[in-house]
Amino acid sequence: MAEALRIGIAGLGTVGASVARVMQAKAAELTRQCGRDLVVTAVSARDRSRDRGVDLSGAAWFEDPVALAKSADIDVFVELIGGEEGPARTAVKTALEAGRHVVTANKALLSKHGLPLAEIAEKKGVLLNYEAAVAGGIPVIKTLRESLAGNSVSRVFGILNGTCNYILTRMEAEGISFEACLKDAQRLGYAEADPTFDIEGNDTAHKLSILTSLAFGTRIASNDIYLEGISNITQADIRAAAELGYRIKLLGVAQKTESGIEQRVHPTMVPTASVIAQVHGVTNAVAIETDILGELLLSGPGAGGNATASAVIGDIADIAKSRPGFQHGPVFGRPVKELKPYKKAQMRSHAGGYFIRLTVHDRTGVFAGVARRMADSDISLESIVQQSAGSEKPSEKTVVLVTHETTEAAVRKAVDGITRDGLLTDKPQVIRIERAG
Known part of the structure; x- marks a missing residue:
């Protein structure tokens, strides 16, 4: 021996x-x-x-x-x-x-x-x-570094932070607020006393940058990640997602595009029938899309x-x-000197479009004004629903829009225009809808 x-x-x-x-x-x-x-x-x-x-x-x-x-x-x-x-x-x-x-x-x-x-x-x-x-106990590093020889990876995405997934799971299951869930997560030891690093997406971004390097053979670029956390997710978003057949998850997504590599961390609506939508609590999951194997999903305990x-x-x-x-x-699948420089892609259009929630003044012409701004940005709407805001203010309404495939720039342009028009009574909410396995 x-x-x-x-x-x-x-x-x-x-x-x-x-x-x-x-x-x-x-x-x-x-x-x-x-x-x-x-x-x-x-x-x-x-x-x-x-x-x-x-x-x-x-x-x-x-x-x-x-x-x-x-x-x-x-x-x-x-x-x-x-x-x-x-x-x-x-x-x-x-x-x-x-x-x-x-x-x-x-x-x-x-x-x-x-x-x-x-x-x-x-x-x-x-x-x-x-x-x-x-991703804790999930063998995703070894999978990317050793087990996918001959495969070309086109996209890697997943739930990489158990704290955020726990909070979002409980918000949906129990109908309680983000703040209440966070306090409970801290009490149970799932969240730190200062939870900023987790809930604002930084922890997920660090992990995603490592997966990106392994998946695409590029140098690590942790500073080139579009980043949004979950602190602005409300019960109104959770309920609207469920009504539309979606569930909200904080995803880290890296994918190869014609213009470069796209890295992003943000709340995402995924179809409730998708496998990743069934990942609850502190569990993590990572999906890898390849040309030979197809899609591989690894799921398991992500912390502890x-x-x-x-x-x-x-x-x-x-x-x-x-x-x-x-x-x-x-260490990163190929010698460091052979890793390609990271080329950041523009935020491209996303299959499935965007969810947009607007709290607007309840007055004549607002609904038409919102639709006009969408049309000016060449955004095609899959659905637009006007309903009570869920607050005690009778002067407010909530407008929920779901777009067809469009671009980040177009959505931001339309929302900025609606804001400038004075139609809103609260900050707008924009959540991407992600194709997910």
Whole structure:
């Protein structure tokens, strides 16, 4: 049997502690699968005294994760600290430069610094594995990087943030407000005390930028993503979507177009009969559209200690199965120097059109004024419905429009015109309708 693989874990929070516990509990099974022992020989965390439900007495303790990364007594450095800068970045860079394999769940780090870190890994001939960085326990990184050889990907999209999906699921199921759902998500530990990163789409954007690079062979471009969160979604939108046969999800979408690559994160209406519309709660799902395989949908737990730990341990097992002299595959599917420059596409027309909700003055001519602005922007309407606003103000009405396929620019032009005409009593709501599997 090969020598034991010595593992150092930096960060013993929910995920790090789960990794250590599972590796200890499943030690014999992992040895059989990998052909060698997997041993946690060193750890780094801020609080030694905390009870993490695992015996770490046999592991060396490092106060400084960078010192752990430099240690000659580990073969694999597992970074579970988090954050795009600071000790996480320094420690990962140090480990790679020292010729250590690295496993990380840090999507923010990879989204911002993934390419230079990948260059170091390729130069040193070591692995930089990050399955847990996107969609928790779902093996989407390995699928894109290894399992779709020969396939050309045209689109990748999905539900990449469990907090947002939980909130939207409960808003629909229980008819409660966004604010009430968010407070409950925080109480249950699904949302942070400051939930901005999740609910405004930043977390999804980081993950999407990594998937885009893998899917299309481009350099990571996390700053070129159209971004909208879910904080402005109301019960009026949820109800209107249901009446029209749709469900609202926060999607990350990346697709290849004639003018370049389009990346966007925003609330989206998907048909209730589609598979992705059935993904509820904190579950994640990723769809990959290819020329040979067709559409592949991967779904499963997207967060939590055990789900993320499963992905981390899978990455460690892959390293354990590799042998000296083995030529490791590129971190992002192809060598960094061969990744194409990212060319941003214009926001194109979207199959299925747009949902537009307008709260307008209840007076003669408003309905006609809205229709005129749509016609001026060459927008063809599938339906237009006028109904009570659902408020106590008798002077207001809600106009709900569903367009045929059109462009972002045309919709914004029409809505801006309606706003300038003084027809609205509240901010307009625009939600894309996405073709979904």
